[in-house]
Amino acid sequence: MKFIRLSYIFLLGLAAISPATANDFEAALSKETAQFTFRSDSSLIGWGGADLALGLFFNDDDDIIGQASLIQMRQPSEETPLTFGVGVKAYLGYLDDPDDSLAGFGVGGVVKYTFPGTMPMALYARGFYTPDITSFADANEIIDYTVGFQVEILPETTGFIGIRHLEIDTDDDGDYDADDNNIHLGVRLTF
Helix, strand or coil: CHHHHHHHHHHHHHHCCCCCCCCEEEEEECCCEEEEEEEEEHHHHCCCCCEEEEEEEEECCCCEEEEEEEEEECCCCCCCCEEEEEEEEEEEEEECCCCEEEEEEEEEEEEEEEECCCCCEEEEEEEEEECHHHEEECEEEEEEEEEEEEEEEECCEEEEEEEEEEEEEECCCEEEEEEEEEEEEEEEEEC
16 A cells, blocks of 8 residues: 555646756666666756656565655766766655664766767666665665666667665664666666
């Protein structure tokens, strides 16, 4: 029932988005996990220039984690194909097996190397760390990182493959892996 409520909230949020800016919808699936993310310019919240992302993660253990992030990053060019970004990320969710709730605010960044060409490709690494001081509910620490490769298949469609690790240190059970280095495949659609 919680998943259905979170899905409705997520869909209502998507319906309120202005079509004036370019938006992305991303689906990343592995054998055990799914992550759906909506990205847009941060001007939606009155502060332009950064990437705003709202995501919903769930796995086959019935864990559900909502995520929101703001990342400031320069666009790659032929002169500077290596780009860096920094930002913040918020987590709010429920872990079914240890029966824990989690909330937290973390900092992190992105490193991306874009291979220029007619079919742009890129290698990227993205990571966020939420220490004990900004972790709430039953969470003590959240470590979330992804390494991947993407290729622009069509002008508005990007495919990617990557490995994600999402670990939560909880009060009751210690380190809990919500996503333990699973290989995921995904697609990003721009509209």
